[in-house]
Amino acid sequence: MEPIRKHEGLVYPLNRANIDTDQIIPKQFLKRIERQGFGQFLFYNWRFEDDGTPRENFSLNDKKYEGASILVAGENFGCGSSREHAPWAIQDFGFKVIIAPSYADIFYNNCLKNGILAIIQPEEVTEKLIEKAEAENYTLTVNLENQTIKDSTGFEVSFDVPEYHKEMLLNGWDEIAVTLTHEDKISQYEAAQN
Secondary structure (H helix, E strand, O other): OOOOEEEEEEEEOOOOOOOOOHHHHHHHOOOOOOOOOOHHHOOOHHOOOOOOEEOOHHHHOOOHHHHEEEEEOOOOEOOOOOOOOHHHHHHHHOEEEEEEEOOOOHHHHHHOOOOOEEEEEEEHHHHHHHHHHHHHOEEEEEOOOOOOOEOOOOOOEOOOHHHHHHHHHHHHHHOHHHHOOHHHHHHHHHHHHH
16 A cells, blocks of 8 residues: 555545445446456446436536545445445545545445545534635645644644554555564464474
């Protein structure tokens, strides 16, 4: 995984609550066995017509948000089934940070375990960020080391992140990489068993 320390990116506002994992990545696209390639299907039923042409009225298709890497959404983001493909699709599309008032627990943990910084902010903060991003090209700087979110106008808020996940994200580790940090002790144990 890629480490996240400080990320500056364009904000994409998704002013909806209760976005479930089937809306994030519909079930018909879950046939892949690798983690890559899901981004093209992100929010598929909202982004595309039945014939596969982009919907003009869905904001993610607006050139204004091309290259956005910070997603701001409403409460209960990632509810529904616990499919890990949802964060894979979000990440593969190019989002590195999600900011929402609340998340489904399994989705939240899947994001953190897969290298996406999922940040919880009060609804009044996310509404303000969504409003700014809908009005203009709006960028934020997210500093994981300091646990702050800033913009260029002086706006700044702090956020919490579990210490274990913070260390994983800062180092670009998944759970296998964390295990391998103890490789010398593992080798010693295995040698003692022979």
